[in-house]
Amino acid sequence: MDARSMRCEEVRTFLPEYVGEDEVYPRSIQAHLATCTACALEESRYAGLLQTVRGLRDQDELTPAGFAERTLQRLERELAWRRRVRRLARDPRARVAAAGIGGVVVGAAAIALLLRRNARRRAALRAA
């Protein structure tokens, strides 16, 4: 890129790409910025803006009133739920019940499959 051939508009399209980054401007842009006050001002405006954005990080957002309490209550509810599930998993009666329910579900699925297969066979026989 030739500095003399670069117009302000072109230079400004590159500014947001380089400003605030470690990469250095191409020489042609550097040369333009060294001689064009308006573009140099525009660059410093970008730099100032990004500086302000970075400064926002140090400004903590105040949490809404009661935030910590609500968070801990939510955590407590989740822990209570987990404890209940764990207790249930250790209870032999619950295991028997779960095995029973599992057996019923598997049995029902097997019966449904058999019925479907028979229905298909009958339909095939009728078609033949």
Next chain:
Amino acid sequence: MAGSNRLVDAALVAACRRGEPGAFEELVARTQHRVYGLAYRLVGDRGEAEDVAQEAYLRVFRALGSFREEARFETWLHRIVTNAAMTHLKRRGRFPDLVREPETAPEPPPARPADQTVDRDEVRAALAELPEGLRVTLVLREMYGLSCREIGEELGISEGAVKVRLHRGRKRLRDVIHGRAQHEV
């Protein structure tokens, strides 16, 4: 100051992992403004930010056992908050905005005098006006110092796409604040 913060954070995390009573409460009390602040900057809404911050703490609690002590707690915490915010935005159906930018930019506001400085409240308001995808990228890069590669990993996009968003985000932010017309040559 940052060093002593880091030591306190590390001690608190260790106490939480040992299951010491009150340690997690202390951790929440100490980090809540940081966590809520990041959540708010990412989702741009105070009510949603509370949900995200709470979800992040649940994730922190579940994952404390897998936290490697040589890692920096703050970085780990920020990553969890960012993940929680991304999950939230995707669930809210705002994911398309995270991966695709709107075709047309809104008309910039009237130009302001060149020598007028920008205050933090103005910048905060302007950031909130940006589309999700641009705001999230700018916040993670400029405020939290994540590299383009790290941001790409968080958002599930390429490093090149992150650079494009940074470019657009900075330009859009500048347009929102200063207006575009006055420096046309």
